Amino acid sequence: MWLLLVLFLPVVQGSALRAVSSAVSGPLQGSLTVQCRYEPGWETYHKWWCQGAKWSDCHILVQTDGSEQEVKGDRVSIKDNWKSRTFTVTMEDLRWNSADTYWCGIEKSGTDLGVDVKVTIDPVTVQCHYSPAWETFVKSWCPDRDLNSCRILVQTTGPELRKNQLSIDQKKRTFSMTIWGE
Incomplete structure (x- = not known):
């Protein structure tokens, strides 16, 4: 009987905590x-x-103090609600490097309870319009405001594409680009 209890205990503990969704996404910024x-x-x-793909290397970004008081960290906050037995984490000003594996956790003696959540950043589509005079010119995308130091991520060479993230609609005189996390 003792062996059965020891084998069953981790299963009971593991179900004490769950994420409402195991994967979430949000828009850049x-x-x-x-x-x-x-x-x-x-x-x-x-x-x-x-934050961190491995449980053992996970870096705690924000933690409650055992109350229902909201706690804020750098671009992240956490708030516990005892009545609904739910704690809510909000990540703000999302960046490309915000995409990662994160963990919801409860601190306890021994090994903490934890469940992983995959966070992704939604792709961004940018559409640019141009006049008929610019139809034959090279179109490019650079994420920096300073054009002198900008690193071009994608560009056309005449009618050809250097990367497949850029599409051109000659009739509407637009080009669109979808950006995924770097």
Whole structure:
């Protein structure tokens, strides 16, 4: 009987915490929200949000103090709601390098409870219009305001594309580009 209890215990603990969604996405420079639910009895425990693909290398970005008070970190906040047994993490001013594996966690003696959440950044589509006089010119995309130091990410050479993220509609005199995280 003792062996059966030891083998069953990790399964019970693992189900004490779950993310409402195991994958979330948000827009570049926007925000996203993640909700993590827990079973009764964990209300006053410290909840945390950390970044890193491996549990062992995860870096805690923000943590509650065991209360329902919202805690803010650098572009991230966490708030616990004991009545709904849910803590909510909000990430703001999303950047390309915000895409990663994160963990909802509950601090406890021994090994903390944790569940992973995959965060991605939505692709961005930019559409540029040009007059008929510019139809034969090379079109390019550079993410920097300073054109002198800008690194061109994609450009056309006449009618050909150097990368497949750029499309040209000659009739509408537009070119569009979709950017995915670097």
